[in-house]
Amino acid sequence: MRKAALAMPEAEEGTHFGMPSFSVRGKGFAVLDRRDAVLLHLPAEAVERVLAEYPTGERLERRGTLLGVRLPLADIDGQRLNGLAAEAWRHRAPKRLVAAYDEAERAAGRPGGDLPAIGRPATSALYTAGITSLEQVAERSEAELRALHGVGPKAIRILREALEASGRSLR
Structure with a gap:
């Protein structure tokens, strides 16, 4: 996933609470968490689609606001994960x-x-x-x-x- 995330324009790798994270112009779009899962910032319609496809996924919310999904890495193949990382980048990157x-x-x-x-x-x-x-x-x-x-x-x-x-x- 690291390679796919960093292939996106202006994507940068950093850390978020000590976990590897990826951002574009300061806005995070993916985090690899300590529980062998990936957290992806996605729009609501994508969250619903991903949760229907991966029942082991979890909805991520903070104070009632939908942020995205958490998916166990063991449940998703690499190609699909790369596609979702790109979708998360598109969601968080500036429109231009x-x-x-x-x-x-x-x-x-x-x-x-x-x-x-x-x-x-x-x-x-x-x-x-x-x-x-x-x-x-x-x-x-x-x-x-x-x-x-x-x-x-x-x-x-x-x-x-x-x-x-x-x-x-x-x-």
């Missing part, structure tokens, strides 16, 4: 960040751009930062690109090779 992420996801599936295949997390990071072409990549330094969550050494190498093939380089 979600819209930028959605556009990046749509663009990553579109043929025709001149960005090379660098993997979904790196492509999403570039699109979220407004970088949609090799020309825009060439305007950045390696340090600027590496600072984008999801852009690692392999993506930098592939981008550098694509730039060199087109007679350009990083700034």
Whole structure:
């Protein structure tokens, strides 16, 4: 789950009462608790759907306000957990960040751009930062690109090779 949570734009790992937690712009969206369960901040309709799917789940409320669900990790497969973590991120992230992420996801599936295949997390990071072409990549330094969550050494190498093939380089 950690990898999936941190693959979301601007997601950060921290602790919440000593437990690993994940947030976006200071708003928590998931916590791994001490009872081998995950706490997910979800909207009401998602909470009802998840509780119907996982009877061992628990509704999380504080002072009468619905926060989300607690699910035992043993009862949920990894792929479904990753999807729910992404749904929790979408619920807590600012609307503009979600819209930028959605556009990046749509663009990553579109043929025709001149960005090379660098993997979904790196492509999403570039699109979220407004970088949609090799020309825009060439305007950045390696340090600027590496600072984008999801852009690692392999993506930098592939981008550098694509730039060199087109007679350009990083700034």
